[in-house]
Amino acid sequence: MAVALHTKHNTLTAANLSIGYGKKAIAENINFALAPGELTAIVGINGIGKSTLLRTLGNAQPDLGGCLAVKGKPIVSYAPLELSAEISMVLTEPIASKNLSVLELVALGRQPYTNWLGTLTDTDKQKIKDAISSLELDELQHKKCYELSDGQLQRVMVARAFAQDTSIILLDEPTTHLDLYHKIQILKLLRSIAHTTQKTVVFTTHEIEMAIQLCDKMVLLDGKNNYFGQPCELIEQKAFESLFPSDTVSFDPKTGSFRITK
């Protein structure tokens, strides 16, 4: 698929991108262009490369070919501190700093902006306060992270990324440990953040139906076509129909949902 690269309107672009480990490509020919103010989901079956793609987008691992650009500039040309002011990432790895309070962990999001002593300015404090209240963590802010449930901790990690206040936020499976209400709440919040603050928000998920309803764009990794576009465009292209074996699950394009084949 041809996508417009390196325009000033796109924050994150991939052209003919290959991802993987060592010399082994997991997925190839990935193309997309994400604009400010858009919520994008990366979907696909287990092991297809969603997390690998997300980590590659955040420069946590190198790509294996093609071009990946942030605001029109190759990602590899950014200095680490410069990139951490553009991209924040929430990964699934357990955090090492569970001894910190919620407030202290969210405050770490301001690290790219503070001086070497880590002194917080009034702006830093306000961003931390806003992030905590957006994720409804006010009552938990003085608790230690080891005292939290997995779902509460996940909200804290998202708050840390919000506090970092970057133009791009990348989240690996941000809804995994959450119940249905909190899944929808987080995704609606990510959508609202993207739309109101003009950030580019990208997340991996297995919640394909929710992504179809809530996202502006989707990247569907299938090992062949690697679709990209608006959910309705992907439905029109029948992108979801061959995702799972049809004798087990089928996709209903009218409702945008999956049905168990009985």
Ligand SMILES: Nc1ncnc2c1ncn2[C@@H]1O[C@H](COP(=O)(O)OP(=O)(O)OP(=O)(O)O)[C@@H](O)[C@H]1O
């Ligand atoms: N550190 C690693 N070194 C080598 N191969 C890896 C590494 N991490 C993952 N892989 C492999 O890369 C492939 C893609 O893994 P990845 O975690 O990106 O998939 P995913 O789509 O996020 O999967 P899931 O839906 O199960 O979370 C898998 O085959 C996996 O075994």
